[in-house]
Structure formats: structure tokens, C-alpha cells
Amino acid sequence: MSETATTTSASGTEDLLVRALELDAADPLADRRELFALDDGVYLDGNSLGALPLHVPARVQDVLTRQWGELRIRSWDESGWWTAPERIGDRIAPLVGAAAGQIVVSDSTSVNVFKAVVAAARIAGEGRDEILVDATTFPTDGYIAASAARLTGHRIVPVAPADVPAALGPRTAVVLLNHVDYRSGRLHDLPGLTAAVHAAGAVAVWDLCHSAGALPVGLDEHGVDLAVGCTYKYLNGGPGSPAYLYVAERHQAAFDSPLPGWNSHADPFGMTPGYAPADGSARGRVGTPDIVSMLTLEAALDVWDGVGVDAVRAKSLALTDFFLACVEAYVPAGRVTSVTPTAHAERGSQVALRCDDAASVMPRLVERGVVGDLRRPDVLRFGFTPLYVGFADVERAARVLAEVLAENPGD
Known part of the structure; x- marks a missing residue:
């Protein structure tokens, strides 16, 4: 000063x-x-928990009393519960610069980071045994990446985002980066770093928790491979609202989730002992989705109409x-x-x-x-x-x- x-x-x-x-x-x-439901104060913590859109409680009340209370099991079909993960993913897609069919809403950010890093390591293939991780990352991303590395036989290499280009090499399989640093608010160069990762033959995974809903991301435009993000910050989905997973269309056929739950099966109600993955973004699903939180998020996204x-x-x-x-x-x-x-x-x-x-x-x-x-x-x-x-x-x-x-x- x-x-x-x-x-x-x-x-x-x-x-x-x-x-x-x-x-x-x-x-x-x-x-x-x-x-939004706001008081006379100044709320500058929407990067931790977004404010409540005023119309959401009535929508949630309908989910509880009519869809669950009256229709009960019929709501999986009649109220669209079964298709909610992909449907809501398609509503988030324009906010992060993605075409429809590439985002599924499910699980938490941490779970989706795990899915994305392991699947990215498998996409990268043999002969590459390093996972580069943003050294300044939100701690959970580092914890999850380390666990994924143990599972896949890779080793973790912490590196500052600015140093990623110099750290890339023939052994690099995956690079996990935050679009915006949660502590400082620094915006990292998603287009440039993604291009550098690709030039090295590796796979780029981006955490969008502090950018989605606040600034353009351009997932498709910049050729991002996989991305994850939460929905309770700038997207105002509510505390603990489900996260999302982006898998670029070109990678969907090769996306091999480490958590192949029944919800991502090609024939989920066939109840067969062998796993056959569904097509498209549904491969990112795992178990039964949290419908109440998911439909709360869907209602909250209405505030983006026309924006x-x-x-x-x-x-x-x-x-x-x-x-x-x-x-x-x-x-x-x-x-x-x-x-x-x-x-x-x-x-x-x-x-x-x-x-x-x-x-x-x-x-x-x-x-x-x-x-x-x-x-x-x-x-x-x-x-x-x-x-x-x-x-x-x-x-x-x-x-x-x-x-x-x-x-x-x-x-």
C-alpha cells in the first residue's frame, strides 16, 4: 500500500x-x-459456498412431497431422475465451454479427481510412469493423486504450474492442475499449459472448482482431456452439491473408470456379473445418484438462464x-x-x-x-x-x- x-x-x-x-x-x-436470498451484509464467500437462489426451496419441496412422497419409485422415469446426471451436465457444459454429452454430474470433486487421474494414466498408456501435480494445489487433489499413483504404479512429481513445461518429458503420463489457485486467486494458463502437456504426449486433467461460473474456461476450444469441478461455489448448487466430470468426446471410448459401478453399466438393470461400460459421459457414473442434492443443483442453475x-x-x-x-x-x-x-x-x-x-x-x-x-x-x-x-x-x-x-x- x-x-x-x-x-x-x-x-x-x-x-x-x-x-x-x-x-x-x-x-x-x-x-x-x-x-438470491441475501441479507443486509456483504457476502464475499461465494467462492466457498454460493448464496441460495430464492426459487430453490419450492422446487426442492416438490421433489420431496410430490416426486418422492407421491410418485415414489415411478419418479426414476416419470420425473427424470435416471437421466439427471447427464441432463444437468449438459446445463453446466456451456458455462465451461463444452458441447453436450461430455459432462456427467455425480459424486464429489475428490471422487471425480480419482476417476479422472486413474483413467488419464490408463489413456496415456505404458512407458509413462509420472503424474505431475500442482505443488500449490488444494490438499485433497494432492492426496487423491498420490493414492491414484500408488494404485497405478506411477510416481508423483509436485511442480509449480509455471514450471510444468520444463518438467514435462517422455515419462509424463498425467498432469493435474488447478485452473485458479484456491489460496491466492491466481489464474493459470489453461490453454498454454494444456498445449504443452499434449506436445509432451501426456494427458491434461484440470480442476475447475474456482473458475467455473466465474470466468470462461473453454474446455473444448483448448483441447482439455478431462476436467472436474464442484457446483456449490459460483454455481450456487448448495452445500455438498454433487460435482461433475468432463471427459472429452475423443477419450470417451477409452475412458476406463477405476470405479465401475452399476450406474455406469451399459445395461444397469441386466444385473450381469461382468462389467460392460455405457457409452458417452455415463461412463463417469458410479452408484445411485444423490437425487435430492442433484435436483437442488438443477433448480439453482436457472439463475444462469440468459447470462x-x-x-x-x-x-x-x-x-x-x-x-x-x-x-x-x-x-x-x-x-x-x-x-x-x-x-x-x-x-x-x-x-x-x-x-x-x-x-x-x-x-x-x-x-x-x-x-x-x-x-x-x-x-x-x-x-x-x-x-x-x-x-x-x-x-x-x-x-x-x-x-x-x-x-x-x-x-
Whole structure:
């Protein structure tokens, strides 16, 4: 922070607030906010759990009382329960730049990472025994990849995403990367890294948990092989909502899941002892899907009707730019340092601020109605969901942060 940020005049604060109101008035996505259950606070933790779309409870009530309560077993056919994993996958597909028939909604992100990494190692074939893993990855991805490596006889090679091209070689089978770093908000080069992986003859697996619903992904355009993602962050599917698995059409015939459950059988009701995989994205299914959570997600996806991902990305960048400007203007000099890249090409939809007393600052922010989260030991993390976060929210969050930090000057 600059020395001029030590104090902010009343006129400076007023100028930023006026600018925020002007930006909100011109925001083409502003009306989407009315679709969500929000209070008078500022919710900047949608990168952990998205807000509830207002119409979802009534839809879930229908699932419980009519589909389950009245139709019961008939709902597998009459209410479309059986086809839900692929049907909802096709609704997610445009948000990540995929054509229909390549995404199945099922299980958790962790389970899908396991399926994807093992299947990718099998697609890569013999003679390749290394799995490169993002060294900064969300811990579960690393745990799962290590287990997959033990199962397949591969070895794990942790590597920073920027160093992947230099680490690739003839022994590389799979590269597992995060599109956006969960801690810093850094956006990694999916097109460039995917091309480098392919040039080395390996298979690229991407984790989209912190990018899907916040920015364009372009799975088909950039030739991604396999991808996984959760649905409870920017897609607002609800706590524990099922994840999804993308398998590019060119790989579907060779996709050999390590979890061949009855739901992915070509003839699931034949109950035969031998396994024969279904065609298409259904190969990514395993057991009986969690229908209530899945249909909750399906209802939540209605908020995306008529919304383009490019418009979401434009607002996301504007929100994060404005937040950084407000922090620069309001926060006492030297109290926080942004660890989120300033370059748009390297930024997701969050801002992470390093703060020595972050562990005590975040609870005080929450008490004052500004909800972000803490990444220990010293990172304040703020997520910006463009469908319901406005510019006045951003200005208020920075102002409250400055007030909290001023009350406790730190060490």
C-alpha cells in the first residue's frame, strides 16, 4: 500500500461511494441479485459456498412431497431422475465451454479427481510412469493423486504450474492442475499449459472448482482431456452439491473408470456379473445418484438462464479492480498486501490479502456484516460472485476492513 493510503479524507470516501453507485446503476447483471436470498451484509464467500437462489426451496419441496412422497419409485422415469446426471451436465457444459454429452454430474470433486487421474494414466498408456501435480494445489487433489499413483504404479512429481513445461518429458503420463489457485486467486494458463502437456504426449486433467461460473474456461476450444469441478461455489448448487466430470468426446471410448459401478453399466438393470461400460459421459457414473442434492443443483442453475459467461467475467474483473482500488485508498499503509495478481490474465474472481493478524481480523469483519474467509495463517480471502455482488458491496467491504484494521494497528 502507498503512503497516501495512511488516511482517507471524507471527500475521498464519498467519491468512491459515488463511483460504486454509478457502476451499480450501469451493471447489466444487477437484476440477478434479486434472485438470491441475501441479507443486509456483504457476502464475499461465494467462492466457498454460493448464496441460495430464492426459487430453490419450492422446487426442492416438490421433489420431496410430490416426486418422492407421491410418485415414489415411478419418479426414476416419470420425473427424470435416471437421466439427471447427464441432463444437468449438459446445463453446466456451456458455462465451461463444452458441447453436450461430455459432462456427467455425480459424486464429489475428490471422487471425480480419482476417476479422472486413474483413467488419464490408463489413456496415456505404458512407458509413462509420472503424474505431475500442482505443488500449490488444494490438499485433497494432492492426496487423491498420490493414492491414484500408488494404485497405478506411477510416481508423483509436485511442480509449480509455471514450471510444468520444463518438467514435462517422455515419462509424463498425467498432469493435474488447478485452473485458479484456491489460496491466492491466481489464474493459470489453461490453454498454454494444456498445449504443452499434449506436445509432451501426456494427458491434461484440470480442476475447475474456482473458475467455473466465474470466468470462461473453454474446455473444448483448448483441447482439455478431462476436467472436474464442484457446483456449490459460483454455481450456487448448495452445500455438498454433487460435482461433475468432463471427459472429452475423443477419450470417451477409452475412458476406463477405476470405479465401475452399476450406474455406469451399459445395461444397469441386466444385473450381469461382468462389467460392460455405457457409452458417452455415463461412463463417469458410479452408484445411485444423490437425487435430492442433484435436483437442488438443477433448480439453482436457472439463475444462469440468459447470462453469458463473458459478461460475468467482465464484471468479475471490474469488481476485483474496484476492491483493490478501495483497499488502496482506505486501508492504513503497510497493513495488508495483495497476493492476487493485478494482471487480468492472471486473476480469478477473488482477492487474497496477506495480513499478519488475519486470524483475528476476519471474525471482526464477519461481526460487522462483511463475510469473507481465512486461509491460515495470514490470508484474508474475498470471493466476488458477479451474479449477486455489487460495487457498493465492494466499497463497503473495503471501508469496514480499514476500520477494523485501524482499531488494531497490528505489531
